[in-house]
Amino acid sequence: MSTRQGKAGIGTKKSRELTRELTRERILKAAVDLADVSGMEDFTIRKLATALGVAPMNIYHYLSSKDEIVDGMVEVVFGEIELPSEDEDWKTAIRRRCLSARAALGRHPWAAPLMESRPVPGPANLGHHDAVIGCLRRGGLSIELTAHAYAILDSFVYGFAFEESTLPSGDKDMADIAAEMDQSDFLAEYPHVAELSQEHVMKPGYDFGDSFEFGLDLLLEGIDRAIACD
Amino acid sequence: MSTRQGKAGIGTKKSRELTRELTRERILKAAVDLADVSGMEDFTIRKLATALGVAPMNIYHYLSSKDEIVDGMVEVVFGEIELPSEDEDWKTAIRRRCLSARAALGRHPWAAPLMESRPVPGPANLGHHDAVIGCLRRGGLSIELTAHAYAILDSFVYGFAFEESTLPSGDKDMADIAAEMDQSDFLAEYPHVAELSQEHVMKPGYDFGDSFEFGLDLLLEGIDRAIACD
DNA sequence: ACCTGAACACCGTTCAAGT
DNA sequence: ACCTGAACACCGTTCAAGT
Numbered sequence: 337m338s339t340r341q342g343k344a345g346i347g348t349k350k351s352r353e354l355t356r357e358l359t360r361e362r363i364l365k366a367a368v369d370l371a372d373v374s375g376m377e378d379f380t381i382r383k384l385a386t387a388l389g390v391a392p393m394n395i396y397h398y399l400s401s402k403d404e405i406v407d408g409m410v411e412v413v414f415g416e417i418e419l420p421s422e423d424e425d426w427k428t429a430i431r432r433r434c435l436s437a438r439a440a441l442g443r444h445p446w447a448a449p450l451m452e453s454r455p456v457p458g459p460a461n462l463g464h465h466d467a468v469i470g471c472l473r474r475g476g477l478s479i480e481l482t483a484h485a486y487a488i489l490d491s492f493v494y495g496f497a498f499e500e501s502t503l504p505s506g507d508k509d510m511a512d513i514a515a516e517m518d519q520s521d522f523l524a525e526y527p528h529v530a531e532l533s534q535e536h537v538m539k540p541g542y543d544f545g546d547s548f549e550f551g552l553d554l555l556l557e558g559i560d561r562a563i564a565c566d
Numbered sequence: 567m568s569t570r571q572g573k574a575g576i577g578t579k580k581s582r583e584l585t586r587e588l589t590r591e592r593i594l595k596a597a598v599d600l601a602d603v604s605g606m607e608d609f610t611i612r613k614l615a616t617a618l619g620v621a622p623m624n625i626y627h628y629l630s631s632k633d634e635i636v637d638g639m640v641e642v643v644f645g646e647i648e649l650p651s652e653d654e655d656w657k658t659a660i661r662r663r664c665l666s667a668r669a670a671l672g673r674h675p676w677a678a679p680l681m682e683s684r685p686v687p688g689p690a691n692l693g694h695h696d697a698v699i700g701c702l703r704r705g706g707l708s709i710e711l712t713a714h715a716y717a718i719l720d721s722f723v724y725g726f727a728f729e730e731s732t733l734p735s736g737d738k739d740m741a742d743i744a745a746e747m748d749q750s751d752f753l754a755e756y757p758h759v760a761e762l763s764q765e766h767v768m769k770p771g772y773d774f775g776d777s778f779e780f781g782l783d784l785l786l787e788g789i790d791r792a793i794a795c796d
Numbered sequence: 797a798c799c800t801g802a803a804c805a806c807c808g809t810t811c812a813a814g815t
Numbered sequence: 816a817c818c819t820g821a822a823c824a825c826c827g828t829t830c831a832a833g834t
Contacts, residue, residue, distance in 0.1 A: 452729055479762060492721055493725075525689075527696070
């Protein structure tokens with residue numbers, strides 16, 4: 337009955353799109369989706385606008401620069417990472433949040449190098465940091481050890497996720513590189529790379545990701561041991 | 567006496583520049599220098615050309631795309647990383663090369679996210695990989711454990727170096743963020759971040775880099791222990 | 797108020813032309 | 816052969832103008 341209802345009813349094909357007004361959130365969702373499929377290299381405001389079906393300049397009404405869009409996208413990803421539970425011991429809780437972080441970065445491969453490098457961290461980012469630090473402190477770690485633990489765990493998690501996100505060009509192409517060079521030259525020049533590649537990485541069951549928990553547990557156990565001599 | 571000698575002698579101010587013909591190596595050196603001072607964000611072929619005193623298109627004669635330039639720059643950095651010695655035990659040798667890698671990435675902060683993400687690794691890159699893998703194998707690690715060790719050490723080293731390279735906007739600005747928000751609001755919302763920041767990070771002696779050796783040694787010791795159950 | 801197209805100052809790269 | 820300027824197809828962003 338209202339004019340709004342009337343308007344929405346006019347269009348047939350486009351009505352679904354048209355009723356969806358542009359909002360900050362809708363823009364950021366579309367931005368994350370676009371980056372997920374195109375990667376950050378090809379992520380441009382102009383393409384984002386086309387994906388949303390609006391003129392590029394329209395976006396500037398809700399987010400005032402590309403940097404602000406990227407900030408918002410990083411916040412979306414932080415929102416997807418499970419906060420450490422307050423009911424578990426610190427090691428279990430932190431372990432779970434690290435696995436959750438890797439899973440989120442697996443869904444959004446463009447995000448790994450951006451998570452810790454935004455000049456102005458948003459509330460989801462800060463809230464996440466606070467929960468992790470709080471969890472470590474409750475676990476009995478001193479401030480010094482908390483700082484160490486935080487730095488090394490995040491370096492590892494983000495470093496690993498980033499490495500993983502660029503892998504298709506690093507393992508798969510290893511065969512290509514070997515193919516481009518003369519096979520026997522490659523073997524002579526880089527015998528250990530060749531061995532590892534042929535006898536392990538190329539084998540059916542291999543998954544680079546398996547190393548994640550291996551390394552994570554080394555760090556967690558090491559931190560645990562360090563609590564004693566704190 | 568030769569015409570070449572004659573030519574070189576003509577100019578007075580510019581002769582030093584002019585005699586230095588453009589070469590692949592000279593371009594790459596200038597590229598690394600430019601990225602060191604400007605960062606990768608501002609690194610453009612056009613600016614590189616101006617720095618070299620040539621027309622932009624001239625560069626394409628020696629390197630056929632920006633990607634190829636970046637590949638070359640990464641190779642330069644790999645060349646600066648100390649290879650693991652063959653005379654030391656694996657732990658000492660690998661430890662040294664990890665410290666050397668961090669030092670190199672400290673000199674070239676733009677490089678961390680590029681080292682392991684080039685589609686086509688160059689000879690310095692491959693040679694480096696080969697030496698590290700060889701060192702681990704000689705140390706008695708199985709192929710499986712070598713793969714784990716390699717993956718987690720590099721994730722940590724590159725992850726940490728990257729984190730470190732973006733730090734000025736992450737620690738310094740923490741004070742700014744707190745200043746922008748109401749101080750008491752910040753303290754109420756993020757009490758653990760505030761505590762860590764005030765009682766540790768802001769203190770005179772604090773250096774984020776101290777966590778590097780802490781984490782590195784946890785990983786090395788953990789790998790060492792894993793050799794037994796291999 | 798919300799949305800827009802034209803324009804500006806940049807990119808990387810191609811091309812045709814200079815020596 | 817080496818080097819070049821003009822031009823092309825893109826960027827992010829500003830601006831003045833539409834409703």
